[in-house]
Structures are given as C-alpha cells and as structure tokens.
Amino acid sequence: MLSTVRKFGRVMRAVSTRDPDQRVRRLYQLPDPSTQFADRSTRYINIGYWADERTTVDGAGEAVAALLADAARFEPGQDILDLGCGYGDQDFLWLKEKSPRVIHALDVTPHQIDGARRRAAEEGVADRLRFQVGTATELPFEDGTFDRVVALDAAQHFNTRTRFFREAFRVLRPGGMIGTVDTIPLDETTPRRTFRATRFSLYRFSVPDENWYDRAGYARRLGAAGFAQASVTSVREHTWEPWFRYWSGIARHPSAHPELPPEVLETVAREWRDTEQIKRELDLLDYVVAVAVKPR
Numbered sequence: 001m002l003s004t005v006r007k008f009g010r011v012m013r014a015v016s017t018r019d020p021d022q023r024v025r026r027l028y029q030l031p032d033p034s035t036q037f038a039d040r041s042t043r044y045i046n047i048g049y050w051a052d053e054r055t056t057v058d059g060a061g062e063a064v065a066a067l068l069a070d071a072a073r074f075e076p077g078q079d080i081l082d083l084g085c086g087y088g089d090q091d092f093l094w095l096k097e098k099s100p101r102v103i104h105a106l107d108v109t110p111h112q113i114d115g116a117r118r119r120a121a122e123e124g125v126a127d128r129l130r131f132q133v134g135t136a137t138e139l140p141f142e143d144g145t146f147d148r149v150v151a152l153d154a155a156q157h158f159n160t161r162t163r164f165f166r167e168a169f170r171v172l173r174p175g176g177m178i179g180t181v182d183t184i185p186l187d188e189t190t191p192r193r194t195f196r197a198t199r200f201s202l203y204r205f206s207v208p209d210e211n212w213y214d215r216a217g218y219a220r221r222l223g224a225a226g227f228a229q230a231s232v233t234s235v236r237e238h239t240w241e242p243w244f245r246y247w248s249g250i251a252r253h254p255s256a257h258p259e260l261p262p263e264v265l266e267t268v269a270r271e272w273r274d275t276e277q278i279k280r281e282l283d284l285l286d287y288v289v290a291v292a293v294k295p296r
Contacts, residue, residue: 020159021108021135024206028086028109038261043087043115046153046181047287049235050242057246064181064239065090066097068152071289072179074098078147081171082106083136083164084154088116091129102127104141106134107154137163141171148172150179156203160210165225174296178227179289186286188213197278199271203285218290227292239287248275 048060
C-alpha cells in the first residue's frame with residue numbers, strides 16, 4: 001500500500017510540473033528498469049516494427065531502429081546525432097551495422113544516459129558513442145556539424161518539435177538529412193484530453209499542444225524550417241496495430257505466457273485493464289517515418 005501511495009505521489013509531481021522537459025524527465029524516470037525490461041534483452045523504449053506474428057519485443061524494437069537508419073540513408077563514416085536516445089540501444093545497433101564515424105546521443109533523462117555510458121565503456125566504444133544529458137531544442141553543437149540528425153519515437157515530446165526542426169537544420173551539413181519515427185494524431189482536431197487510458201498517459205501529459213498535428217502538418221513544418229524533399233509516411237499497420245495485438249493478448253490470457261516474469265504480467269494487467277478503451281484511443285493515433293534534406 002505504501003509503495004502504491006509513493007508511486008502515485010511521483011506521478012502527480014511529474015504531471016504537475018510546468019517545465020515540459022522536467023515533466024518528460026520525471027515521467028520516464030517512473031518505471032523501474034528491472035521490471036520494465038524483465039522480459040527482454042534490450043532496452044528499447046518504442047512501439048516497435050512488427051513484421052509478422054513471430055516478431056518479439058526485442059525484434060520489434062531493433063526493426064524500427066533499422067527502419068529509421070535506412071530511411072535516413074545512414075552510410076559508413078558519417079557523423080550522426082541521435083536525440084531522445086533513451087538507453088541508446090539503437091546507437092549500439094547503428095554503430096555495429098552502419099559503421100558511422102561517431103554518434104552523439106542526447107536525452108533529458110539522466111539515469112538513461114548513465115546506463116548508456118556504462119554500456120559504451122564496458123564495450124570499449126565510448127570514443128564513438130558519446131552520450132550526454134541534453135535537450136533537442138538547444139543543441140550544444142556548432143553549425144554544420146552532422147551528416148544525419150535523427151529521433152526515434154521521441155520528437156513528440158520535444159518542446160517544441162518545430163524548435164527541434166530548426167536546431168536540426170542548423171547543425172546539419174548541406175545535403176544532410178533529418179529522420180524521425182514519431183507518434184502523431186491521424187486527425188489533428190482530436191483533443192489530447194481524449195486519451196484517458198493509463199497506457200496513453202504520456203500523450204495526455206507530455207506532448208506539447210504545438211506538436212499535435214497530422215502528416216500534412218508535419219511536412220509543412222519541415223519545409224518551414226528550411227528542409228526540402230520532406231516525406232512523412234505512415235507505418236501504423238506494422239506498429240500500433242500489432243503492438244496492440246501482442247500486449248492485449250497477454251492481458252487477456254496471462255496464463256498462456258508462463259515465460260514472462262510475474263512482475264511483467266502484473267504491469268501488463270495494471271496498464272491494460274481496459275483493452276477496449278486502449279483500442280479506441282489507439283485508433284486515433286498515427287505512427288510515421290519522416291525524412292527531409294537540408295539543401296546544398
């Protein structure tokens with residue numbers, strides 16, 4: 001009982017702060033990593049890309065990271081900036097598979113950056129994977145520093161996404177590309193207060209009003225920031241929809257998943273109490289891959 005009260009207090013402190021970056025930081029500090037990732041070998045915090053029914057949570061997280069790298073045309077020897085990096089699993093994947101010269105990665109959540117730094121040191125790649133606490137809207141880099149700027153399932157939280165676009169444009173070299181995987185509404189007239197499910201509390205409390213627009217609005221804002229050749233493509237049929245099928249299936253039939261740790265089943269039962277409400281709200285959300293080029 002006492003732990004429940006304490007957790008409720010942490011949630012209320014998180015959602016009540018007026019500082020948007022602080023709110024996101026506090027919300028992402030709420031989960032206990034030992035429970036949050038008890039059922040997997042990776043620490044991806046994204047919806048994932050689910051190719052088929054055999055896809056695992058680890059595989060889905062890795063697949064969406066690979067999708068973003070391919071969409072942004074990663075090439076060997078590039079300087080890459082990853083914003084909202086979380087624990088940095090995608091950066092370790094990209095270092096291995098895409099051979100960049102260096103990846104700088106920022107996130108507002110200190111304990112996630114600490115975990116990523118420890119792993120980089122343990123694997124002997126800290127010279128090429130450089131993690132630091134920071135925000136996507138005030139980048140500590142000179143103009144024209146990077147070949148690619150990316151954000152994997154994070155830009156919806158940036159205050160604001162438009163400021164992020166401008167900063168990305170500034171630090172990119174001419175001919176460089178911005179790439180995001182992002183959650184947006186299918187219809188920008190849908191109020192954010194519509195999202196009442198516990199599982200979607202992040203969209204109610206930690207997405208600025210200025211970030212609440214659809215695919216057409218996304219492309220327009222990329223263009224307004226100076227980018228050309230903007231493309232915003234929905235991939236919700238391989239993301240939100242199979243994500244829902246996977247987790248709701250566990251919630252409805254927990255006994256069919258004896259391989260999952262008890263703490264994971266308890267979390268799923270709590271967060272998926274009303275699968276029908278989650279489905280109604282999910283049907284209002286889009287999941288997109290967006291890319292654009294800084295003109296030469």
